[in-house]
Amino acid sequence: MSHAINTKQPASTLQGARLPKWAPYVIAAGSVAAGCGIGLAGGLDSRIQWGLIAAILFVAVTYLLAAKIEGGRQAKDRIATSVVWVAFLLAVIPLVSLIWETVARGIKVLDTYFLTTSMGVLADTDVGGGIYHALIGTLEQVGLATLMAVPVGLLTAIYLVEYGRGKLAKAVTFFVDVMTGIPSIVAGLFILSFWILILGQGYSGFAGAMALAILMMPVVVRSTEEMLKLVPNELREASLALGVPKWRTILKVVLPTSIGGITTGVMLAVARIAGETAPVLLLVWGNPLINTNPFEGPQASLPLYIYQQYANSAGSPAAYDRAWAAALTLIILIMVLNLVARGIARWKAPKTGR
Amino acid sequence: MRLPTEPLSDLSQDLPKEAVIDMAKRIDVGGLTAYYGSHKAIEDISMTVEPRSVTAFIGPSGCGKSTFLRTLNRMHEVTPGGRVEGKVMLDGEDLYASAVDPVNVRRTIGMVFQRPNPFPTMSIFDNVAAGLRLNGNYKKAELADVVEKSLRGANLWNEVKDRLNKPGSGLSGGQQQRLCIARAIAVEPQVLLMDEPCSALDPISTLAIEDLIGELKERFTIVIVTHNMQQAARVSDRTAFFNLSAVGQPGRLIEIDDTERIFSNPSVQATEDYISGRFG
Numbered sequence: 001m002s003h004a005i006n007t008k009q010p011a012s013t014l015q016g017a018r019l020p021k022w023a024p025y026v027i028a029a030g031s032v033a034a035g036c037g038i039g040l041a042g043g044l045d046s047r048i049q050w051g052l053i054a055a056i057l058f059v060a061v062t063y064l065l066a067a068k069i070e071g072g073r074q075a076k077d078r079i080a081t082s083v084v085w086v087a088f089l090l091a092v093i094p095l096v097s098l099i100w101e102t103v104a105r106g107i108k109v110l111d112t113y114f115l116t117t118s119m120g121v122l123a124d125t126d127v128g129g130g131i132y133h134a135l136i137g138t139l140e141q142v143g144l145a146t147l148m149a150v151p152v153g154l155l156t157a158i159y160l161v162e163y164g165r166g167k168l169a170k171a172v173t174f175f176v177d178v179m180t181g182i183p184s185i186v187a188g189l190f191i192l193s194f195w196i197l198i199l200g201q202g203y204s205g206f207a208g209a210m211a212l213a214i215l216m217m218p219v220v221v222r223s224t225e226e227m228l229k230l231v232p233n234e235l236r237e238a239s240l241a242l243g244v245p246k247w248r249t250i251l252k253v254v255l256p257t258s259i260g261g262i263t264t265g266v267m268l269a270v271a272r273i274a275g276e277t278a279p280v281l282l283l284v285w286g287n288p289l290i291n292t293n294p295f296e297g298p299q300a301s302l303p304l305y306i307y308q309q310y311a312n313s314a315g316s317p318a319a320y321d322r323a324w325a326a327a328l329t330l331i332i333l334i335m336v337l338n339l340v341a342r343g344i345a346r347w348k349a350p351k352t353g354r
Numbered sequence: 355m356r357l358p359t360e361p362l363s364d365l366s367q368d369l370p371k372e373a374v375i376d377m378a379k380r381i382d383v384g385g386l387t388a389y390y391g392s393h394k395a396i397e398d399i400s401m402t403v404e405p406r407s408v409t410a411f412i413g414p415s416g417c418g419k420s421t422f423l424r425t426l427n428r429m430h431e432v433t434p435g436g437r438v439e440g441k442v443m444l445d446g447e448d449l450y451a452s453a454v455d456p457v458n459v460r461r462t463i464g465m466v467f468q469r470p471n472p473f474p475t476m477s478i479f480d481n482v483a484a485g486l487r488l489n490g491n492y493k494k495a496e497l498a499d500v501v502e503k504s505l506r507g508a509n510l511w512n513e514v515k516d517r518l519n520k521p522g523s524g525l526s527g528g529q530q531q532r533l534c535i536a537r538a539i540a541v542e543p544q545v546l547l548m549d550e551p552c553s554a555l556d557p558i559s560t561l562a563i564e565d566l567i568g569e570l571k572e573r574f575t576i577v578i579v580t581h582n583m584q585q586a587a588r589v590s591d592r593t594a595f596f597n598l599s600a601v602g603q604p605g606r607l608i609e610i611d612d613t614e615r616i617f618s619n620p621s622v623q624a625t626e627d628y629i630s631g632r633f634g
Binding site: 165232235236239240241242245248249253256257348 | 459472484
């Protein structure tokens with residue numbers, strides 16, 4: 001390595017000794033090799049330990065080499081860069097392994113039969129069955145929750161940004177912030193005591209949707225609020241100066257300008273509630289049969305299905321396979337929704353081309 | 355849509371003479387004081403703005419020129435905490451009377467802002483049509499004509515006639531500003547307020563807009579705020595000089611007179627100091 005490194009003090013004040021461009025990669029490869037070597041030699045079982053040893057080696061060797069060859073300031077720069085890279089990998093590894101695991105295990109029983117059949121009268125330990133009932137339940141509950149939460153959330157955000165002044169606006173902001181932190185089980189218990197215990201209604205998809213709407217609303221308000229704040233005031237003024245009333249300005253200028261961001265925010269909220277299990281468990285109850293009516297009788301939902309397949313099957317491999325396949329379906333569903341939302345956002349976003 | 359044969363077309367040629375004369379209106383301001391919350395921005399301003407002329411407001415930054423301009427079409431109260439005392443009469447009608455709807459005031463008195471602000475979600479055509487469309491009172495068949503007339507009126511038609519469906523934000527800064535002027539004149543206001551319309555533009559675009567102001571004053575009453583004194587001298591018939599006694603103090607109208615007189619022989623010493631650069 002030494003031939004590539006200029007250790008002599010150069011004459012120019014602008015030039016200094018630099019590590020070659022490939023140095024970080026070589027150090028990374030060396031660290032990984034050393035990490036594996038130490039792990040094998042020390043008989044460490046956990047691969048996580050191997051990885052951590054490699055990460056620490058990478059940061060330390062980068063720093064020492066840079067400090068020796070390049071000097072203190074560059075060494076600090078290198079240490080910051082290498083820490084960022086290590087942190088990035090640490091964040092990505094669980095994500096990638098999660099998706100890998102879900103795909104690898106979920107793909108086994110995921111087919112059209114699985115998607116178009118309910119569990120029916122199958123026992124949870126039997127082979128066969130599917131998630132049609134749970135898919136319908138999730139789509140209906142999330143759809144209803146979205147229908148309830150998005151208009152309210154959107155209008156609240158519009159009030160906060162365009163009209164809200166003084167105490168009422170501050171109070172609304174405060175309660176939205178508080179609502180953001182509500183645990184899903186609390187939202188479920190609230191609807192349970194209010195809708196089912198006090199009003200005497202039965203378990204239904206709609207009851208679950210109400211709890212999901214409570215969870216969704218603050219997320220929609222927050223993201224919409226941020227997006228509306230990004231709309232330049234000049235556009236509002238331009239519209240008002242044309243003699244356009246305020247409500248039309250908001251409807252025709254402010255909202256179209258920010259519709260891309262608002263859609264993304266709504267989709268993130270949808271993704272959040274689509275994975276909720278607790279309120280569904282309390283309010284929708286679960287149902288192995290197909291129930292397409294969300295307003296009457298228990299339904300199923302994907303997260304609840306996954307939980308029940310795991311919890312009620314006494315370790316039956318068939319149930320585990322179904323749970324993984326349902327998890328994969330849920331991830332794909334949310335991913336598709338996200339892609340659609342991004343498509344809408346791109347299609348609707350302000351155009352800059354000539 | 356008919357294709358243009360001549361490079362520029364004046365809207366006034368298409369209209370009967372009476373209609374042209376009716377369009378511009380006189381503004382009489384009496385004892386106007388404007389506040390932002392508890393802060394008094396301008397104090398006790400009285401002046402007359404003549405119809406079919408260009409009135410320029412000059413003065414140092416923060417002296418309340420823009421604030422005063424915005425009180426003339428009730429845009430001042432759009433700012434949170436903005437309120438006004440005193441009277442603004444448009445041909446004898448008080449704009450701040452309790453029965454007056456600010457929306458109607460703004461349809462009568464249009465405004466062009468310092469920075470070009472075309473609506474980013476709309477095409478060039480839609481930008482010009484925005485005022486009519488968003489107000490809802492238009493006939494579909496007339497829309498194309500109004501857009502063409504307005505773009506011709508803003509000297510932009512020849513540059514954009516082949517790409518009316520392209521987004522307005524794709525134009526250059528000067529074109530965007532003329533698009534904003536076209537948008538403002540499309541709703542046929544009687545007065546046009548311009549808040550430093552050329553401050554973000556290069557000299558050539560500035561020249562285009564100044565020429566345009568010269569044409570527009572045949573039909574509109576124009577009030578323009580500018581930091582460029584040569585510009586005030588070039589385009590305006592009357593010039594008002596604003597000043598403030600100290601930072602934090604409200605701005606006041608020092609004097610208003612014919613532009614020629616303001617720039618040759620002003621009656622107040624402060625005006626001469628400001629114009630000749632001996633200020634402060």
